[in-house]
Structure formats: C-alpha cells, structure tokens
Amino acid sequence: MGDQTTTHQIAAPYLLFLGDARDDLAAKTARGIYEWRPELCIGQHRLPGCATKLPIPEMTYHEAVEAGAKTVIIGTASAGGMIGMHWEDDLLEAIEAGLDLASGLHMKLSDDPRLRARAEHLGRRLHDVRHPVGTVPVGKGTKRSGKRLLTVGTDCSLGKMFTSLSLEREMHKRGLMADFRATGQTGIFIAGCGICVDAVVADFISGAAELLSPDNEPEHWDIIEGQGSIFHPSFAGVSLGLLHGSQPDAIVVCHEPGRSHMRGLPGWKLPSIQDCVDQNLRAAALTNPNVRCVGISLNTKKMDKKAALDEIKRTEDDFGLPCVDPSVTGVGALVDKLQTL
Amino acid sequence: MGDQTTTHQIAAPYLLFLGDARDDLAAKTARGIYEWRPELCIGQHRLPGCATKLPIPEMTYHEAVEAGAKTVIIGTASAGGMIGMHWEDDLLEAIEAGLDLASGLHMKLSDDPRLRARAEHLGRRLHDVRHPVGTVPVGKGTKRSGKRLLTVGTDCSLGKMFTSLSLEREMHKRGLMADFRATGQTGIFIAGCGICVDAVVADFISGAAELLSPDNEPEHWDIIEGQGSIFHPSFAGVSLGLLHGSQPDAIVVCHEPGRSHMRGLPGWKLPSIQDCVDQNLRAAALTNPNVRCVGISLNTKKMDKKAALDEIKRTEDDFGLPCVDPSVTGVGALVDKLQTL
Secondary structure, three states, X not given: OOOOOOOEEOOOOEEEEEEOXXXXXXXXXXXXXXXXXXXXXXXXXXXXXXXXXXXXXXXXXXXXXXXOOOEEEEOOOXXXXXXXXXXXXXXXXXXXXXXEEEEXXXXXXXXXXXXXXXXXXXXXXXXXXXXXXXXXXXXXXXXXXXXXXXXXXXXXXXXXXXXXXXXXXXXXXXOXXXXXXXXXXXXXXXXXXXXXXXXXXXXHHHHHHHHHOOOOOOOOEEEEOOOOOOOOOOOHHHHHHHHHHHOOOEEEXXXXXXXXXXXXXXXXXXXXXXXXXXXXXXXXXXXOOOOEEEEEEEOOOOOOHHHHHHHHHHHHHHHXXXXXXXXXXXXXXXXXXXXXX | OOOOOOXXXXXOOEEEEXXXXXXOHHHHHHHHHHHHOXXXXXXXXXXXXXXXXXXXXXXXXXXXXXXXXXXXXXXXXXXXXXXXXXXXXXXXXXHXXXXXXXXXXXXXHHHOHHHHXXXXXXXXXXXXXXXXXXXOOOOOOOOOOOEEEEEEEOOOOOOHHHHHHHHHHHHHHOOOOEEXXXXXXXXXXXHXXXXXHHHOEHHHHHHXXXXXXXXXXXXXXXXXXXXXXXXXXXXXXXXXXXXXXXXXXXXXXXXXOXXXXXXXXXXXXXXXXXXXXXXXXXXXXXXXXXXXXXXXXXXXXXXXXXXXXXXXXXXXXXXXXXXXXXXXXXXHHHHHHHOOO
C-alpha cells in the first residue's frame, strides 16, 4: 500500500498491551483490534491493577516472542493520549525481549529517551501511528484504476470505521476483492498499515488519501475509513481533503439517529441525512464526477430493536437507498448495491 | 493577536535579505513586504551576484543594528524552499551583530546547527514562519465579537493577499478599524504576526483560523487572507477549515479571467465565479448563517486596460455586486458595500 516510506507498516502478529486499564472502555483500542483481527492477536499483556481482560492468553514478553509475536500494541486510550510513565520499565523489557512497539497515542514512544535509545541500539521499531513518517506528497487529483468506497458521516464517532470493516468482511465472504484502508489509529493497527489523515500537515491531506488507495485491479474495491464530517466546524477540512483524495466511486453515509449535538459541541445540531448526501456528493464530484451514494448506515445502539428496525425501514423508504445497521442487519444490502455498479 | 505562544511575533523594523537572488521574482517576498510596509523596511542586504535591488539603503548587519533594525527577513523564494548553504556564514554575522532572523522557506533556520547554537547562546530568535510554534487548539465554532471578511478564490495564487491588503489600506484611509490577518508567509512578514494555516496539523486548521481573528470591537473588521480554493483538489481542506474558523460576515471572491487551468494541475478547469460564490456561502453558513458575498475581485494583469475594464463592468452587471481589480480600480466599491452592512 502506497510508498512504504510514508505509511506505518506494523509487523504482525501482535501482543496487546492493556497496561493498568481501569475498565473495558480504557482498552477500547485493544478490543477493536481483537474484534476485527483476532487472528493477529496472539496474547495480551496486563499490568497489576488492570481491570479488563480479553479472551486470549496472558503472556510475558519472552513468552510472546516464543509464540511468534512481532509487535506490542499499546491497546489503551488514556485521557489526553499520554503514555503512563510507570510503563517505561515494562516496555523496555519488551524491546529487550525482541519486540517492536506501536502506539496510537498523542505522546510519542520515540520521545522517550530510554525507549528510543534501546530501540535504536537493538534495531527495534517504534511506531507512533498518530505521527506520519516520511514525506507525504501534495495531492494531484489524477484518476486511479480500481474502485473506491468512502464512508462519510453527519458527525464524528458514529460508526464509519465499523461500517467500513463490516463492508470489507462481507465482500471477502462473497469472494470480492476488497481492502480496508485505515485513516485513524485503531484502523491502522487492524489493517497493519495506514496514515492518520488528521495528523498530517494541512497541505497534504488529499495527498495522504491518494497514497492510501493507489492504482489497483479494475474490479478491486478500496473501502476507505472516513474521518469526521464536512459539517463539523472543528474538523471539516480533514473530511474534505479525504473526500477529494479518495476520489470515491461510492459513498456510504453514516448517522446516529437521535444524537443531540455535534460531538464536543453542545448546541450544534447535526445536518440532515439528505444534506449530508447532497453536500458530500457535490464536493466529491470535483475528483470523481461519477460518484454516487450507495446507501446509509445507521448506528442504532441506543434504540431498542423494534425502534431500530422501524428507523432503518423508514430511512430506506425515504431515500430509496439501502439502509443498514451493521450490528443489526449486517451490510449485505449495501454490498448487493455495490455489486450492481 | 491570539495567544502569543502560538503565533509568530516578529520584531520590526526589518533588514531585507536578498541573498544572491537571480532576478526580481526570486526576491518576491522582499518586494511584497516593501510594497505593503515600506515603513518597516530600513534597509536591504545583498550578497555578491545579487541581480535585484530595492530603492532602500544597502546595509551591513552592523549598520542595520545602528539604524534600529531588529530582524533580518529572508526575502527570497528559492526553488524547493531551501536556504542557501553558502548563506550560513553571512547569517551567522547577523546573529552576532544582534539581529533576529525570520524565514518563510520550507527548510528551517532552526535546523541549521550552527545558526541555532549561536542564536540560543546570544538570545536571538529564529522565526520559521512556515512552521507553527506552540500548541494550536481544536476549533470550537464559538461566535466571536467584531466583524470578519475573508477573501476566497476560484484557485490558488490569484490575488487573495493583494485584495486583503488593499482592503485594509482603503479602510484605514477612511478611518475604519481594520486589521489584515496573515495566513501565509509573506503576509506574516507584512503583518508582523500570523499563522501559516496550510502548515498546521490537519486537525487544527479551523482552530488556527479562530486564533488569528479573536474577539474584537463590534465595529472592527478583521480582513483575513484567504488560502487556496475549496475547488482545488490538492488544498481544499485548508480552504474549508479556514472558512469555518474565520466565520466570516463577508466574503470577497477572487478570480483571474482567462486562467486556463487550476494551478499546478494542467487539464483541471476552474469553477465558475457563480459556483465559487454559492459553494463558499453554503459552507461558510455552518459557522455564520449571516455570511454574504460583498463583491468580486478580478486579477486582470494579463489583459489590456480596455478589456479589463469591460470584464469588470460585465462581471458587476452579471452578479449585481461590486467588482474591482485592486490594481486598476482600487477597492473603494467593496468598502462602500462593507459600510452598508
């Protein structure tokens, strides 16, 4: 994928580091990786006080190396994105034992002088996936071969990664050629590679998106993980650059019915699904005039089953497009539609 | 302006460094500063082989310090944004003499070990204005007091900075409260402060724009320098984040009639002025529902005078909005319109 000097390439299989996570939510990165790529996760490493656990073997670093592990993934999402200082001695042991380290936190592993020095000395790699490596080129807008789908949304954090991974899984089940393309930290651990597009320098957002989904076979689909929303006043620039650079043939609009306000901004209303479809299609047409919306993915986790199914049905009727909740209905209806393109 | 820890604050007056610039174009940064802020430019410093000259005194660094200069501005725009290695000894002399250095090139002054060591030792500042300093917050979209105008464009490099500075000058002439807010390197030298919005991390574009035009007097206008175009497939994310963060009350659309293709992208057509007005207003309404387009600024430098005036008149009639070329007609018609808001 893309130029190896500009995307993180993380060696598998993984040992998932849960640290001293207080609860399941604090280890949500590890949980996401295990949910989507259980075959990559050969064990977990927990520190005293850790209050969450995955259904995989607990291992020391030496045991993990013997079992074939290549990389320790920091699977926690701590407030402020900090790496616990009390983890340093423990993570040094991982480096000594022969493992690379990977983190999606804001604070960089490579900014820790002891970790960096030992890793350099022993030839281990420290992956700070929120921080791009190497040089990302400026976007060019040149048409690429193969097909692309991008998930977009009425807001942040409402199921774009989940929908994208569900699509990839369903397409593989049907024997279709498809690759999930990761644009955020959890996605990168799941895919083993990718670029955090919100972390590149602003001039290079669409260039990063272009790198992520290079030329491919005519029938191959890249399923690109969306970020943010072109309606979010904090992050719309990222979403627009990603939309242009992805040059999608198809978009899926993700939405959470009943969400009261834009994430992090009390008082800010979400756009309607219709506005989200219209404005994303209008903007996407700049780099792909044939773009179309192939369906809607709702996140109904806060609704009861009956209300969720009613909402899905009503949305499908309103828009004349397939509507799903990946957790409730699966995404078969979206893939059916894709197969007609 | 904003938080002093996050914007470059460059001490004036300036000594303009022309290096060994081959021609006028190679010194266009120095020319822009001199054109808009002659009162800040107390001298120029040229190296052997320099083929361009400004109508201000030539000075050694010691002479400049005696005349009151505070900062040497690298006034050249070399291919690739490199600092000439053969400049190092000369620039070290400037530091020794008592001057700060400021550069808008990609390559950082502070990455030169000798320059950095001497500057740190002597307490001089090295401003790399293409590289943001400190922490830029995430944009919040909160309504700020005072009024704001943003220049937007059908493409890059067609007069947004020039139009913005012309507006500030005309408004000052009329005794109106107005401040040019710089978002690119030449603009920052002219304003003495600012943030290169295309150089911040993608998640913080709108946050940078918010910092640039903080709360102000109700009748005060911030005239914000636009960047790129929401129609440019390489840079639209920057332009959209700047639009949202600026929350403009007024936009002026900049256009160059007859330009054959989007800058850097042969074969890519420019959008129509109408599309540019419509889509910028639609996007801007997210953070300021009262936004309006107050006029159009054409760059007619490649047309003869008669054709230019015809084009301006025709555009004015087509849109029912004031249309100017700042170099031909001045921007009085735009300020007349602003005064009615």
